[in-house]
Amino acid sequence: MTERSPMLPPERTRTLILASALLRGAVAAGLGLGSLAVLVTVLWISSPYPDSGPGGALRTAAGIWLLAHGAELLRPDTLSGVPAPVGVVPLLLVAGPVWLAHRAARDAAEPDEGGRRPSQAGVFCAVTAGYLLVVAGAAAYARGGSLRVVPETLAFPVALVVAGAAAAGVWTAAGRPFGPLPSWAPLVLQEAMARTLFRDRAATACRAAATGAAVLLGGGALVVAVALGRNAAAAQESFLVLSGDWSGRTAVLLLAVALVPNAALWGAAYGLGPGFALGTGATATPLGLSGTPAVPDFPLLAAVPAPGPATPLNWAACAVPVVAALAVAWCVLRVAAPADGPRARAWSPRETALTTGLAALGCGALMALLTAAAGGPLGTGALGAFGPVGWLAGPAALAWTAIVGVPAALLVRVWRLREPGWAWRRDVPEEDGRKDGKKDGKKTEEAGRKEEAGKKGRRGKKADPVEPKRTAASATPASAPAANPSAPATSGPAAAPEEDAMDDEDDAGFEPYDFLPTDPWHEHGKDGHEKDLHAKDLHGNDWHGKDGREARWASLKQGSGGLMADFPAHIPAALRSDEPSAAPADTDGRSTRGAQGGPGAPGATP
Numbered sequence: 265m266t267e268r269s270p271m272l273p274p275e276r277t278r279t280l281i282l283a284s285a286l287l288r289g290a291v292a293a294g295l296g297l298g299s300l301a302v303l304v305t306v307l308w309i310s311s312p313y314p315d316s317g318p319g320g321a322l323r324t325a326a327g328i329w330l331l332a333h334g335a336e337l338l339r340p341d342t343l344s345g346v347p348a349p350v351g352v353v354p355l356l357l358v359a360g361p362v363w364l365a366h367r368a369a370r371d372a373a374e375p376d377e378g379g380r381r382p383s384q385a386g387v388f389c390a391v392t393a394g395y396l397l398v399v400a401g402a403a404a405y406a407r408g409g410s411l412r413v414v415p416e417t418l419a420f421p422v423a424l425v426v427a428g429a430a431a432a433g434v435w436t437a438a439g440r441p442f443g444p445l446p447s448w449a450p451l452v453l454q455e456a457m458a459r460t461l462f463r464d465r466a467a468t469a470c471r472a473a474a475t476g477a478a479v480l481l482g483g484g485a486l487v488v489a490v491a492l493g494r495n496a497a498a499a500q501e502s503f504l505v506l507s508g509d510w511s512g513r514t515a516v517l518l519l520a521v522a523l524v525p526n527a528a529l530w531g532a533a534y535g536l537g538p539g540f541a542l543g544t545g546a547t548a549t550p551l552g553l554s555g556t557p558a559v560p561d562f563p564l565l566a567a568v569p570a571p572g573p574a575t576p577l578n579w580a581a582c583a584v585p586v587v588a589a590l591a592v593a594w595c596v597l598r599v600a601a602p603a604d605g606p607r608a609r610a611w612s613p614r615e616t617a618l619t620t621g622l623a624a625l626g627c628g629a630l631m632a633l634l635t636a637a638a639g640g641p642l643g644t645g646a647l648g649a650f651g652p653v654g655w656l657a658g659p660a661a662l663a664w665t666a667i668v669g670v671p672a673a674l675l676v677r678v679w680r681l682r683e684p685g686w687a688w689r690r691d692v693p694e695e696d697g698r699k700d701g702k703k704d705g706k707k708t709e710e711a712g713r714k715e716e717a718g719k720k721g722r723r724g725k726k727a728d729p730v731e732p733k734r735t736a737a738s739a740t741p742a743s744a745p746a747a748n749p750s751a752p753a754t755s756g757p758a759a760a761p762e763e764d765a766m767d768d769e770d771d772a773g774f775e776p777y778d779f780l781p782t783d784p785w786h787e788h789g790k791d792g793h794e795k796d797l798h799a800k801d802l803h804g805n806d807w808h809g810k811d812g813r814e815a816r817w818a819s820l821k822q823g824s825g826g827l828m829a830d831f832p833a834h835i836p837a838a839l840r841s842d843e844p845s846a847a848p849a850d851t852d853g854r855s856t857r858g859a860q861g862g863p864g865a866p867g868a869t870p
Contacts, residue, residue: 281382285369289392322405323405324410332361351641352642352651353640365433369432370433373433399426468599480532480631480661483583491531491567491569492564529635533660535584543647544558553572589667589669590668610677610681624662
């Protein structure tokens with residue numbers, strides 16, 4: 265019935281859009297009232313001894329429907345003749361009217377296919393007006409029934425509940441945006457809402473506040489369930505005494521189910537500390553039940569604790585707000601310091617504490633509103649105050665969630681960001697995919713030391729000569745003559761197996777030949793003649809001899825990893841004769857400077 269009618273024209277004007285929204289609000293109110301009227305009528309028909317006709321049943325249904333919106337009712341037919349107020353609202357009945365008003369506004373605010381979006385303010389006003397028209401008619405009709413409506417409560421809270429549900433529906437149709445605020449809002453708040461960071465913090469605080477309130481509600485329901493389990497016999501006796509026929513017992517059962525959210529809020533207020541009132545002269549708290557309670561005969565009220573001091577089982581109800589505070593801290597930390605997120609994106613301690621405090625404030629406000637709606641008067645005199653007090657339960661929820669939640673959030677943040685436990689977390693993932701960490705770590709450290717030594721050598725720092733590692737070529741005696749003086753040092757059938765054996769060795773065990781002294785290869789004496797310096801290593805091998813050159817070449821070729829050629833470098837004659845005084849020629853016909861691998865020669869040791 266709430267879908268758009270296909271008879272409406274595709275191109276609707278503003279007047280038609282507002283008229284459709286007005287009709288939607290009235291239909292939503294009529295659906296809620298009609299559903300409750302059908303239920304009450306069925307119970308009236310099934311009752312063996314009805315007190316009134318069908319008109320009285322319908323007027324009772326209208327009064328109960330208005331009570332579901334928060335209106336206060338009066339029972340004029342009492343033994344004392346003084347009308348008794350009925351202010352305890354069954355919160356489960358509130359879900360139906362609120363959902364219908366929300367859905368009507370949401371559907372009216374959605375644009376047509378290919379059409380423009382209607383005015384949000386116009387839709388809100390039209391839906392609210394249409395709904396309130398039905399509310400006024402129902403209040404006028406219920407005036408002559410057994411449950412009359414207090415006129416002052418039609419403006420507050422009935423109109424406020426309807427307007428809030430309609431506003432939520434329009435906001436949902438718009439995509440649930442956060443801002444921008446209207447122009448009449450303070451400039452500081454408008455600038456804050458324009459920042460994405462502020463909106464993220466506000467959204468996190470709202471989610472955490474809703475989570476804390478939900479945990480408190482669930483914990484309160486658990487407290488009531490445990491208490492009813494302990495007093496199951498008293499609850500069963502009360503249920504059987506209230507009515508003797510099945511229709512009456514069905515009505516009592518339905519009323520008890522509608523009051524389950526109220527009982528959960530009573531249990532949450534009991535765990536928070538302020539407790540709830542059982543009349544004007546009695547209060548139930550975790551410390552005990554004081555005063556003389558005025559408790560009507562009803563199955564849910566069998567969960568009320570016995571008079572006297574409390575027991576340790578009653579004190580266990582205080583664990584409910586502790587769990588709620590930890591839930592608020594956990595909800596904030598999911599965004600402030602996620603377990604699988606980088607450490608650089610974690611919030612600062614100040615931001616974490618501030619957001620948790622705002623969440624605690626929101627949780628306290630929600631609990632104050634809900635507990636105030638869960639209680640109310642049930643009559644005059646001793647029953648004038650019944651249920652939790654909102655202005656006490658709200659600050660208690662704020663205190664519990666702030667005192668426990670803020671330190672818990674800060675401690676868990678420090679724990680998640682600690683270095684020893686989270687050293688594997690890096691803002692930039694490592695690209696090295698090595699498996700053997702210990703071995704590769706040693707290789708990396710050794711390579712770093714060698715690279716640093718190479719930098720020092722290239723900067724011209726003198727390195728102390730160290731003992732070179734003997735290779736297959738350097739192990740050959742210096743006095744052994746070569747079969748072919750002009751052949752490379754690695755040629756021959758005997759050199760190949762030795763080179764293959766050296767190539768199979770691990771790189772970690774290979775130590776390259778150390779740097780040569782930085783002293784000049786030749787120095788000029790006083791007579792102007794060039795004097796050849798034949799340096800020798802620690803083993804007595806001649807650096808500039810043929811065998812020494814072959815040993816150095818084999819060592820360099822092995823350390824290059826296959827990058828060097830299989831033959832030694834050949835120095836052209838033009839490069840050997842570039843000096844005015846030529847160096848003494850070696851036995852193979854090449855100059856001593858070029859063969860020795862002096863500065864600038866290809867293949868020389870760096």
